[in-house]
Amino acid sequence: MLIVAFTASCIFLVLMIFLCLYRAYVGPTVADRVISINVISTKAVAIMTLVSIIFHKEYFLDIALVYALISFLATIGVAKYLQKGVLE
C-alpha cells in the first residue's frame, strides 16, 4: 500500500520537476535558474531514495548519497561565477 503511495509521490515529484524546469527555462535571471536546479537536485535525491525503496534496491541509496553530497557543488560554482565572473 505504502509502495503505491511512494510511487505516486515519485510521479508527483517528477511533475513538480517539470514546473521547476519551466522556471529554469523562463527564469528572468540566472539566479532563478540556479534556484531551480537546486530544487531539482533535491527532488532527484528524493526520487532516487523513493525508487530504491520501491524496488528494494538498497544500492541505489549510494547514488542518492552522492547526489546529496555533491549536488550543491554546481550551485556554488554558478554562484561564484555569478558573483565574481571568474572561478579562480
Add this chain to the structure above:
Amino acid sequence: MTDIALKLFDNMYYLVSMVLFIIGFHTMLTHSNLIKKVIGMNVMDTAVFLFFVSTGYVAGGVAPIIEPGVEQTYINPLPTALILTGIVVAVSVTAFALALIVKLYHHYGTIDAEEIMRIRSTE
C-alpha cells in the same frame, strides 16, 4: 497502426534515445556557438548511451549485483559495463574541447564559429 503505436510504446526508450540523438546532432551542427556545440555533443553521447543501455534491459531484471544464494533475473551487464567506459570517453572529449574553446577565445576573442570564420577570412 495500433501495432506500430504499441511497438513504439514498448520501445519508448529506443525512441527517446533516437530523438535525443537527433536533437543533439541538430544542436551540434546548427549552432555556431562552440559551447553549444559541446553541449550538443554531450546530449548526443548520452542519447547513444541511453540506447546502448536500453538494449541490455530485461523486464523484471535487477542490476547485476549478485546476492549469493538468491535466484533472480538479472539484466544484461555488458552494455552497462561498456557505457561506463563510454561516459569517461565523453567526459575526456568534453574537457579537451573546452580547453580548446578557452584557447580559441584567447586568440580570436569570440566563441562563435561563424565569427571565427569571418575573422580568418578577413586576415
Add this chain to the structure above:
Amino acid sequence: MVIMTTILNMLLLLFLIVCAISVAKTRDLLSAIIIFAAYSLIMAVVWQQLEAPDIAITEAAIGAGVTTLLLIATISKTRREE
C-alpha cells in the same frame, strides 16, 4: 503499480526531451549549462530505472559535478552570451 512505473518512466523520458530542446533553445549559455545539469540529474534517475546503478553513480558525479563545473569554468574564461 506497473502502470504507475510506466508513467514515471515516460515522464522522466519526456523531461529529458524537454530539457534537450530547451538547452538548444536557450540563448544564455549559463542557462543552457544549468539546464544541462538538470538533464544530467534526471538522466541519472533514468539510469536507475534501467537498472544501471554504476552508470547512475558515474553520471551523478560527472553530470552534476565535473562537466557542469568544467563548462562554467570555460564560460568564465570566455563569455556568457551566445
Add this chain to the structure above:
Amino acid sequence: MERTTSILPVFAALFPMVMTFAIYYVQKESPKLRNNLSVLTSIITFISVAAMYPIIAEGKIIVFELFEVLPDMGVVGTFRVDVLSFCLALVASFVWMLATIFSVDYMSHEHAQNRYYPTLIFTLGACIGIFVVGDLFSFFIFFELMSVISYVLVVHEESVEALKAGYKYIVMTIIGGLSLLLGVINTYEISGSVSLDQIGLITEPSGLALATFIAFLIGFGMKAGMFPLHVWLPDAHPVAPAPASALLSGVMLKTGAYGLIRVFYNVFTPEFLQETGWITIVTVLAVITILLGSAVALTQYDLKRRLAYSSIGQMGYILLGLSLFTHTALVGAVFHIFSHAFMKGCLFLCAGAIIVKTGQRDIRELSGIGLKMPVTMIAFTTAALAMIGIPPLNGFLSKWNLALGSLEAGAPVFVIVLLISSLLNGLYYLPIIISAFFGTEAQEKKFTFDEVPFKMLMPITILALLCLVFGVSPINLPFNLSKMVADMLLGGGI
C-alpha cells in the same frame, strides 16, 4: 623463331642507369673525368648493343627473364630483342654516342653540366630499355622514365621560353603516358597477357578494343608528334641544347614509332586493323602530319624550329609507311627511321655548331656561313639534301620504298603526297644552303676560317657520311635490317 638467352640487352639498358650515379658522384671530383666517363658509357652501351648483331643476324631472338615484378600478372621484367628492337637500339645508341661526344665541347660553356650529363646518360638507359624489353608493362615503365627524365634536357636552358615549352612537354607527356597506361591495362584486361612474345593479343573487335587502340594511338602518337598531338614538339625541340635536340628528334621520336609498330603488329594484327578499318585513322593523320609539318616549317625562320617542324613531317612518313601494311612500305618506314636519325641528328648537331660559333639562330642571318664553317655546312648540305630525297642519299631510298609501298597498297595518292612534301622540303632547306654558300659580298668580307673543334666536328661528319654511305650502296646494313624487320613482322614470325 629460335630463342636464345643473353645478358647483353639487360646490360645495355641498365648499365647507363647504373653509371648515372657514378657520373653524378665523380663530377664533384673533376668535370673532365665526368665527361670522359659519360662518353665511355655511351660507347660501351653502343658496343654492347652492337654485340648482339651476330645473334640477330642468325635470325634468333634474345630473351632474358630478369625477375618477377608483379605476381599474378604474367612475367614482367622480361627482356626480349628481336631484329626490330635491335635496329632501334642500334640506331639509338649510335646517335647517342655521337651526341655525347658532341656534347663534351658544345656544353663546355653551358651552365649546369652537372645535371646535364647524368640526365643524358640516364635517358640513354631508359631509351635502350624501351627497345629491349619484352612486355608492355616494362615498355611503359621505361617509356615514362625516358619521357619524364628527358624533361630535364628540354628545359636545360632554364629560360622562360624553355620553361614554358617544358611545361607543355611534361603535361603532354603525362597525358600520353596515362593514355598509354590505359591502353596497357585494357590490353591486359582483354587478353590476360601483355607479353610482346606473341602476336594478336587483341583479335576481337569491341568497344574496349577500340578504346585500347585509341589510347595507344594517343600515347605513342604524342611521342611521335602525330598531327593533333604534335603541339609540344616545335616548342620543345628548339629550346633544348643542340645534342639534346638531336636526340629528341633523332631518337626519342622513334620510340613512338616503335611503339606503334608493336601495337600494330603485336597487340593487334594487320589483318584485324584492316578489317575493322581503324588503321585509316592513322593513315589520314599521317598524311596530315606530313603536309602540315612541311608546310609550317616553311614559315619558320628560327633554324632549330624549322628543323623541328621538319621532324614532324618526317615522322609522318614513318607513320604512313607503318599504316600501309605492305612489305615495301614497311621496309621504307623502318629504313626511314635509320635515315631520319642520321639526317636529323646531323642537322641538329650542325645547328648546334653554328649556334656555338655565331650565336645566331635566324636563318636570314646565316648567309655566308658556309665559307666560315665549311665542314659543318657541307655536312649540313648533305643531310639536307638527303632530307629532300636527292637520289644517292639515304633519304631517297626510304622515300622510294615508301612510294613503291603506297603503289603496292593501291593508293597512288600517297605518292603525290610524298612528292609535294619533298618539294616543300626542298623549298625550305635549299635557301639555307644557298645563302650559306653564296652570301652577299658584304658578308664575304668578314670571311674568317672559324671551324668548331674536332670533337664537335667528328660526330657531324660521321653522320653526314652515313647519310651518304647508306644511300644507294651495295652494303647497306640498315636496309638489310629493315628487310629483315619487314619479313618478320609481316611474315608473322615472331
Add this chain to the structure above:
Amino acid sequence: MILEIISLIILIFGIFFFMVGVVGLLRFPDVYTRLHATTKCDTLGVWLILFSIMLYQGFSGPSIKIGLMIIFIWLSNPTAAHAIAKAAYSVDIPMIKGTVFADQAKEESSSW
C-alpha cells in the same frame, strides 16, 4: 501498521511542502523571495520524505544512509541558498518593488 500510517502521513506532508516550495518558486516575484520558498520547503519536504522512508524501512544500513542524507541536505541546502542570495545581491539582481531596508544606515539606498 501504525508505523505505516504514520509514515504515510509524513510522506503526504513532505509532498505537500514540496508542492508549496514549487508553487512558491513559480509565484514569488523575485529571486530572494523564491529562495525563501525553496529553501525552507525543500529542506523540510525532503526531510519528511526521507524520514517516512526511514520509518518504513526500520533500523538498518540503508536507513542509516538515509539519515546521513538528511544531515547532508541540512548542511548543503541553506548554504546553497546563501550562496545564491549573496551572488544575486552582489550583482544587484533587482528586488521586488517595495523591498525596504529596515536598518537606518541604508535607508537612503532603499529606493530601488
Add this chain to the structure above:
Amino acid sequence: MEDIIIRMISRISVPFIMVFGFYIILHGHLTPGGSFSGGAVLGSSMILFALAFDLEEGHKKLSHKTSTLIETGGASWFVLLGLVGIYAGTGFLANKTGGFPMGVPGELVSGGMIALITLGLGLKVASTVITLFYNLIEGDSHD
C-alpha cells in the same frame, strides 16, 4: 569566495565527501561504483575546496608534480598488474589465472586484481579531474 559560511560548510563536508569517495572506490566490486565514479567524487571534493578557497590553496594540496606522478603511477600500475599475468604465463590482464588471490566473494579484500586496479585508477581519475579543472580555470597565469 571570501564567504565564511561556504568555507565553513566546505571544510566540514570535504572530508566526508573524500571518505565517501574512498568508499565508492574500495567497494567497487561489491556495490555500484568503482574507479571512475569514486575518482570523480574525490575530485569533486577537491573542486569544492578550490571553489570555496582559492587555487593557491588547492595547489598546495596537490601540486602539478604530484598530480603528474599520480596519473602516471595510476596508469602504469594498471599496466604493471596486467604484466603480472604475462609473467605468470597466462595472458595480459589475467586475474584468477594470473595468480591473484580471489578471496571470499563479498568481503572487501576479494576479487584479486580488481580492487588493486580500482584503487590506482580511482586516484588517477581524481587527479585527472582536478588537474583538468585547475588548468581550465587557471588559464594564462601558468608557469
Add this chain to the structure above:
Amino acid sequence: MRLILTLIFLTLISVVMVVTVIEMPTFGNPDNPTNNEVPQKYIEDAVEDTGALNVISSIIMDYRAFDTLGEATVLFVAIAAALSCLKAHS
C-alpha cells in the same frame, strides 16, 4: 534555405530512425538476441571467476579489462592534450 535543408535532413533522419525503432527487438524482452550465452556466463560465473559480486565491476576490470585500460588511456590523452594545448598557447 539552409534552415529548410537542415529541416529536411533532420526529418529524413527522424523517419529512418522511427522506422528502425519499430523494427527493433522489443524493449526488455528476455528472448532478445542480446540475452545470449554471453551475459549468462557473466552472471553465472562472474563471482567464481573474478571474486567480485558486482558483475559490472568484474566485466570492466577483468573480462574486458583492456577496455578499461583504454579508458584510462583516454583520460590520460585528454589531460595530456588539454595541458599541452593550454601550455603551448599561454
Add this chain to the structure above:
Amino acid sequence: MKAGNLSTYVGTTFILFIFWLLITWSLHYHQLIAGLLCSVLVVIFCKDILIYPNERFKIRPITFVKFAVYFANLFVEIIQANIQVAKIVLSRKMPISPTLIEFKTNLKDDLSRVILANSITLTPGTLTVDLEGDVYLVHGLTRANAVDVVDWHMAIKLLDIEEGK
C-alpha cells in the same frame, strides 16, 4: 595548540571512521582496517582545513545536550516557517513585504556564526544574504520576520552554548 591539534586529528579521524562504519554497515575486519586507513589518510590530506579548537565549541557532555535542545527548537521553527510560507504562497494575494535588515551578533566563533546563519535561513521568513565578520545581512519575507530576527531566541541559545566553553 599542539595538543589541541592532536585532539582534532584524532577526533576527526574518529568521526570519519564512524561515518565509514555507517555507510558500510559492516564490522568485518577488512572494512574496519580499510576505514581506519581511509580516515587517517583523509585527515592527513585535509589537515589544514580541519576545524581546530579555536574555531569551535569545547566538546563537553553538556554541549551535546544543549545542542540537542537547540536542534529540537530549530526543527519546530522550521515547521513553523514552512507553515508560514505555505500560508503566504497559497493565499491569493501573497501578503509579503520584503525587507532587508542588518544586525550584529555577539557570537565569537566562526562555527557558531555559520550555524546561526544557516538556522536563520531555515527559519520563518528570513534568509541570510551576507555574513561579514559579525554583521549579518538578512532578507525577510515580511517586515515582522525581519525585525524578529535581530534578537532571536535561537541566537541567545547559541551564545549560551558558546559561552560554556
Add this chain to the structure above:
Amino acid sequence: MTTAMNIIQGHSPALIVVTFLLFSYLMPVLDSWKKNWCATLAIAAHVLALFFTGILAWQVFTTGTVTYHMGNWPPPWGIEFVIDYLAIFMLTTITVVSLLILIFATKDLGHELKAQVSSWYYTLYLLLVGAMIGLAITNDFFNMFVFMEIAAISACGIIAIKEDKECVEASFKYLILSAVGTGCVLLSVAMLYMVTGHLNFTFAAEALVPALELYPNNILVALALFSAGFIVKAALFPLHVWLPDAHSSAPSPSSAILSGLVIKIYAYAYLKLLLKVFPGDIFSMVPIYDMILILASLSIFFGSLFAIVQEDIKRMLAFSSIAQIGYVFLGIGLANQAGLTGGILHIFNHALMKAMLFLSAGAIIYCTGIRNIDQLKGIGAKMPLVMGVFAVGAMSMVGIPTTNGFISKLYLALGTLDAGKPFYLGVILVSSFLNVIYYFPIVINAFFGEPGEEPENDIPVKKLPLEMSIPLVILAAGILFFGIFPRHMLILVERAVAIF
C-alpha cells in the same frame, strides 16, 4: 632467457600495444626528471614495436593467423586480438612510417613548438601510434571504439600543440566532427549489438546472417551510420571539411602522421568491417559499393581540383590527401581481387609518399621559413636533397613508373576493368593528370626557376640536420624500392585480400 623469449612470442600482440601506452605514461615523469631522454624513449618504444611486429610477422607467416585473448578469456566474453596478413601489413606500415616521422620530429619540433611541450608531444604521438596499432589488430567492436577515441583526441592534441591560432581552430573542428563520427559509430555498434548480442567481429558476423532476415532495417541503418562515421574520420569527399585546415596548420610531423597514417587506418577499419562483419546479402539490398565508388571519385576529383588552387604548400598536400584517400576507397568499392589489392597497397604507398612530402615541406619550412608555393622558385639549388626527394614523391603521386604510386594505381585500374566499370579508370587517369598540374610546377620551379627573379629569394637557408635528412632519404628510397621491386609487398597484400 627462454622464459623471456616465450613471453615475447606468446604475448607480442598485447605487448606491442602496451609498449606504446606504458612508454607514453612514463613520458611526463621523465619530462621533469631527464628532459633530454624523452625523444630517446619514444624512439625506443618504436624500436620495440618494430621488434614485436617482426616477431608477429614471423609467426603469421609460419603458422597463419595469430589470435590473442586478453586476460585469457575466450572471444565471446573477452577481448580478442587477431593478427592476420592484413594486420601485419598495417602494423608494418604504421611502425615503420611513424618511426621515420619521429626521427624527423626530434629535430623539427625544436623550432615548431615551445620547449616545454615537446615531451607532451611525444606522449600524444606515442598514444596515437599505439591507438592505431590497437585499431589495426583488435577484433572487438567496443575496443575499436575506444581506440578510435584515443586516436581522435591525441590526433587533435598534436595539432593544437603548435602555438598558432589556426591550429586550435582546426583542431576544434576536427574534434567536433570526429566526435560526430564516433557517436555514429557507437550508435551503430549498439544497433549491431542489439540484433546480434556479440561484440566480437567473428561472432557478430555469424549472428548477423540470421539477424538480417529479422531486422533488415536495423542492420542497414547500422551500416549507414558506420559508413558515415568512418567517412568523416577518413575525410572522404562530402565530409572532408576538417582535413585541410587540420593537416595544413599542424606541425609538419603531425601533418605527416595524420595524412600518412591516421586517415588510412579508418579506411582500413571500414574495409575490415564491411567485408568481414556485414553479411554478403546486405550488398544486394543496397548498392553500398556503388555509393562508395561515387564518393571516392568525387573525393578524387574535388581533392585534386582544390589542391590546384592552393598557394600554401602544406594546404595543397592536405587537399591531395583527400584525393588519395579516394583511391583507397575506390579500391574498397571495387571489391574485387585487383581493386582491393590496389586500394590496400595504396594505404602503404601513400603513407610513404605523403609522409615524405609533408616532411620535406617541413624541412623546407625549417630551413627557409617559406610556405608559399610561389616563393619556392629556385629553392632546388639551395637544398637539392629536400627538393630531390620531393620530386620523387611528386612523381610517385602522379604515378610515374618505378615509383610505388604507379603500382597501386595499376592495380586499381585493373580492378576497375575487372569490375566492369571503366568509367572509374577514367577517373584514375584524369586525377593522375590533375596531380601533374599541381605537383610538377613546384618541382619545376624549384629546380629550373630563375632565382634572380624575385628579390626576396635570397633567404638565408639553414643547414638541414642529419636527423631530418635521414628519414627523407629512407622514405624516398622506399618509394623507389617498392616501385621497382613491389613483389614482396604485393604477395603480402594478396594474401591479405585472400581472406575476404
